[in-house]
Amino acid sequence: MPRRVLEGKVVSNKNAKTVTVLVERKLRDPLYGKIMRRSAKYAAHDETNQWKIGDQVSIEECRPLSKTKKWRVIGGKALGESQARTVDEAEQGRASVKRSLEAAPKAAPAKAEAKPEAKAKPAKKTKKDE
Structure with a gap:
Protein backbone atom coordinates (compact mmCIF):
# COMPACT_ATOMS: atom_id res chain seq x y z
CA MET A 1 0.00 0.00 0.00
CA PRO A 2 1.51 3.37 -1.00
CA ARG A 3 2.20 5.97 1.66
CA ARG A 4 -0.02 9.04 1.69
CA VAL A 5 1.57 12.38 0.78
CA LEU A 6 -0.02 15.68 1.81
CA GLU A 7 0.96 19.30 1.20
CA GLY A 8 0.49 22.09 3.70
CA LYS A 9 1.85 25.14 5.47
CA VAL A 10 4.12 25.10 8.53
CA VAL A 11 2.29 26.84 11.39
CA SER A 12 4.64 25.99 14.27
CA ASN A 13 8.27 24.93 14.68
CA LYS A 14 8.67 25.37 18.44
CA ASN A 15 9.43 21.73 19.22
CA ALA A 16 12.82 20.15 18.53
CA LYS A 17 12.84 18.27 15.20
CA THR A 18 9.07 18.69 14.87
CA VAL A 19 6.92 21.02 12.78
CA THR A 20 3.16 21.39 12.83
CA VAL A 21 1.72 21.41 9.31
CA LEU A 22 -1.73 22.77 8.47
CA VAL A 23 -3.26 20.88 5.55
CA GLU A 24 -6.35 22.40 3.92
CA ARG A 25 -8.70 20.60 1.57
CA GLN A 56 5.03 25.17 2.07
CA VAL A 57 6.03 21.54 2.71
CA SER A 58 5.13 18.02 1.62
CA ILE A 59 4.71 15.41 4.33
CA GLU A 60 4.67 11.63 3.97
CA GLU A 61 3.05 9.07 6.22
CA CYS A 62 5.53 6.87 8.08
CA ARG A 63 5.80 4.56 11.09
CA PRO A 64 4.91 6.16 14.44
CA LEU A 65 7.88 8.20 15.66
CA SER A 66 6.16 9.29 18.89
CA LYS A 67 2.68 9.48 20.36
CA THR A 68 1.58 12.16 17.89
CA LYS A 69 4.22 12.10 15.09
CA LYS A 70 3.30 9.75 12.28
CA TRP A 71 4.42 11.97 9.38
CA ARG A 72 7.80 13.22 8.13
CA VAL A 73 8.71 16.19 5.95
CA ILE A 74 9.99 15.07 2.54
CA GLY A 75 10.42 18.44 0.84
CA GLY A 76 8.96 21.83 0.26
CA LYS A 77 9.46 25.43 -0.71
CA ALA A 78 10.90 27.93 1.76
CA LEU A 79 8.98 31.16 2.37
CA GLY A 80 11.97 33.24 1.26
CA GLU A 81 12.01 31.56 -2.16
CA SER A 82 8.33 32.10 -2.92
CA GLN A 83 8.24 35.69 -1.58
CA ALA A 84 11.46 36.93 -3.20
CA ARG A 85 10.04 36.86 -6.73
CA THR A 86 6.90 38.82 -5.84
CA VAL A 87 8.92 41.49 -3.99
CA ASP A 88 11.22 41.95 -7.01
CA GLU A 89 8.22 42.26 -9.34
CA ALA A 90 6.62 44.84 -7.05
CA GLU A 91 9.80 46.92 -6.92
CA GLN A 92 10.11 46.83 -10.71
CA GLY A 93 6.49 47.96 -11.03
CA ARG A 94 7.07 50.87 -8.64
CA ALA A 95 10.19 51.93 -10.55
CA SER A 96 8.37 51.96 -13.90
CA VAL A 97 5.50 54.04 -12.47
CA LYS A 98 7.98 56.49 -10.98
CA ARG A 99 9.80 56.83 -14.32
CA SER A 100 6.55 57.43 -16.19
CA LEU A 101 5.51 60.11 -13.70
CA GLU A 102 8.86 61.87 -14.02
CA ALA A 103 8.71 61.77 -17.84
CA ALA A 104 5.14 63.08 -18.11
CA PRO A 105 4.89 66.85 -18.67
CA LYS A 106 3.29 68.73 -15.84
CA ALA A 107 -0.01 70.34 -16.84
CA ALA A 108 -1.11 73.72 -15.51
CA PRO A 109 -3.89 73.44 -12.95
CA ALA A 110 -7.31 74.10 -14.46
CA LYS A 111 -9.08 77.25 -13.29
CA ALA A 112 -12.35 76.72 -11.54
CA GLU A 113 -15.20 78.11 -13.58
CA ALA A 114 -17.83 80.19 -11.84
CA LYS A 115 -21.19 78.47 -12.01
CA PRO A 116 -24.24 80.64 -12.73
CA GLU A 117 -26.50 80.86 -9.74
CA ALA A 118 -29.61 78.76 -9.99
CA LYS A 119 -32.92 80.61 -10.10
CA ALA A 120 -35.03 80.22 -7.02
CA LYS A 121 -38.20 78.26 -7.61
CA PRO A 122 -41.45 79.83 -6.46
CA ALA A 123 -42.87 78.21 -3.37
CA LYS A 124 -45.78 75.85 -3.87
CA LYS A 125 -49.14 77.18 -2.90
CA THR A 126 -50.87 75.34 -0.14
CA LYS A 127 -54.45 75.46 1.07
CA LYS A 128 -53.43 77.73 3.94
CA ASP A 129 -52.02 80.32 1.51
CA GLU A 130 -55.25 80.61 -0.49
Whole structure:
Protein backbone atom coordinates (compact mmCIF):
# COMPACT_ATOMS: atom_id res chain seq x y z
CA MET A 1 0.00 0.00 0.00
CA PRO A 2 1.51 3.37 -1.00
CA ARG A 3 2.20 5.97 1.66
CA ARG A 4 -0.02 9.04 1.69
CA VAL A 5 1.57 12.38 0.78
CA LEU A 6 -0.02 15.68 1.81
CA GLU A 7 0.96 19.30 1.20
CA GLY A 8 0.49 22.09 3.70
CA LYS A 9 1.85 25.14 5.47
CA VAL A 10 4.12 25.10 8.53
CA VAL A 11 2.29 26.84 11.39
CA SER A 12 4.64 25.99 14.27
CA ASN A 13 8.27 24.93 14.68
CA LYS A 14 8.67 25.37 18.44
CA ASN A 15 9.43 21.73 19.22
CA ALA A 16 12.82 20.15 18.53
CA LYS A 17 12.84 18.27 15.20
CA THR A 18 9.07 18.69 14.87
CA VAL A 19 6.92 21.02 12.78
CA THR A 20 3.16 21.39 12.83
CA VAL A 21 1.72 21.41 9.31
CA LEU A 22 -1.73 22.77 8.47
CA VAL A 23 -3.26 20.88 5.55
CA GLU A 24 -6.35 22.40 3.92
CA ARG A 25 -8.70 20.60 1.57
CA LYS A 26 -11.85 21.63 -0.24
CA LEU A 27 -14.95 19.52 -0.41
CA ARG A 28 -18.40 19.95 -1.88
CA ASP A 29 -21.50 19.55 0.27
CA PRO A 30 -23.38 16.55 -1.14
CA LEU A 31 -26.83 18.12 -0.77
CA TYR A 32 -26.36 21.84 -1.40
CA GLY A 33 -23.21 21.82 -3.51
CA LYS A 34 -21.44 24.54 -1.51
CA ILE A 35 -17.66 24.26 -1.54
CA MET A 36 -16.27 24.22 2.00
CA ARG A 37 -12.72 24.30 3.36
CA ARG A 38 -11.64 21.74 5.92
CA SER A 39 -8.27 21.74 7.62
CA ALA A 40 -6.23 19.41 9.80
CA LYS A 41 -2.96 19.83 11.69
CA TYR A 42 -0.29 17.15 11.56
CA ALA A 43 2.87 16.86 13.66
CA ALA A 44 5.68 16.00 11.25
CA HIS A 45 9.33 15.04 11.81
CA ASP A 46 11.89 17.62 10.64
CA GLU A 47 15.32 16.05 11.19
CA THR A 48 17.37 19.17 10.35
CA ASN A 49 15.07 21.86 11.81
CA GLN A 50 15.24 23.71 8.48
CA TRP A 51 11.54 24.54 7.98
CA LYS A 52 10.23 27.86 9.28
CA ILE A 53 6.71 29.17 9.88
CA GLY A 54 4.98 29.92 6.57
CA ASP A 55 6.96 27.43 4.45
CA GLN A 56 5.03 25.17 2.07
CA VAL A 57 6.03 21.54 2.71
CA SER A 58 5.13 18.02 1.62
CA ILE A 59 4.71 15.41 4.33
CA GLU A 60 4.67 11.63 3.97
CA GLU A 61 3.05 9.07 6.22
CA CYS A 62 5.53 6.87 8.08
CA ARG A 63 5.80 4.56 11.09
CA PRO A 64 4.91 6.16 14.44
CA LEU A 65 7.88 8.20 15.66
CA SER A 66 6.16 9.29 18.89
CA LYS A 67 2.68 9.48 20.36
CA THR A 68 1.58 12.16 17.89
CA LYS A 69 4.22 12.10 15.09
CA LYS A 70 3.30 9.75 12.28
CA TRP A 71 4.42 11.97 9.38
CA ARG A 72 7.80 13.22 8.13
CA VAL A 73 8.71 16.19 5.95
CA ILE A 74 9.99 15.07 2.54
CA GLY A 75 10.42 18.44 0.84
CA GLY A 76 8.96 21.83 0.26
CA LYS A 77 9.46 25.43 -0.71
CA ALA A 78 10.90 27.93 1.76
CA LEU A 79 8.98 31.16 2.37
CA GLY A 80 11.97 33.24 1.26
CA GLU A 81 12.01 31.56 -2.16
CA SER A 82 8.33 32.10 -2.92
CA GLN A 83 8.24 35.69 -1.58
CA ALA A 84 11.46 36.93 -3.20
CA ARG A 85 10.04 36.86 -6.73
CA THR A 86 6.90 38.82 -5.84
CA VAL A 87 8.92 41.49 -3.99
CA ASP A 88 11.22 41.95 -7.01
CA GLU A 89 8.22 42.26 -9.34
CA ALA A 90 6.62 44.84 -7.05
CA GLU A 91 9.80 46.92 -6.92
CA GLN A 92 10.11 46.83 -10.71
CA GLY A 93 6.49 47.96 -11.03
CA ARG A 94 7.07 50.87 -8.64
CA ALA A 95 10.19 51.93 -10.55
CA SER A 96 8.37 51.96 -13.90
CA VAL A 97 5.50 54.04 -12.47
CA LYS A 98 7.98 56.49 -10.98
CA ARG A 99 9.80 56.83 -14.32
CA SER A 100 6.55 57.43 -16.19
CA LEU A 101 5.51 60.11 -13.70
CA GLU A 102 8.86 61.87 -14.02
CA ALA A 103 8.71 61.77 -17.84
CA ALA A 104 5.14 63.08 -18.11
CA PRO A 105 4.89 66.85 -18.67
CA LYS A 106 3.29 68.73 -15.84
CA ALA A 107 -0.01 70.34 -16.84
CA ALA A 108 -1.11 73.72 -15.51
CA PRO A 109 -3.89 73.44 -12.95
CA ALA A 110 -7.31 74.10 -14.46
CA LYS A 111 -9.08 77.25 -13.29
CA ALA A 112 -12.35 76.72 -11.54
CA GLU A 113 -15.20 78.11 -13.58
CA ALA A 114 -17.83 80.19 -11.84
CA LYS A 115 -21.19 78.47 -12.01
CA PRO A 116 -24.24 80.64 -12.73
CA GLU A 117 -26.50 80.86 -9.74
CA ALA A 118 -29.61 78.76 -9.99
CA LYS A 119 -32.92 80.61 -10.10
CA ALA A 120 -35.03 80.22 -7.02
CA LYS A 121 -38.20 78.26 -7.61
CA PRO A 122 -41.45 79.83 -6.46
CA ALA A 123 -42.87 78.21 -3.37
CA LYS A 124 -45.78 75.85 -3.87
CA LYS A 125 -49.14 77.18 -2.90
CA THR A 126 -50.87 75.34 -0.14
CA LYS A 127 -54.45 75.46 1.07
CA LYS A 128 -53.43 77.73 3.94
CA ASP A 129 -52.02 80.32 1.51
CA GLU A 130 -55.25 80.61 -0.49
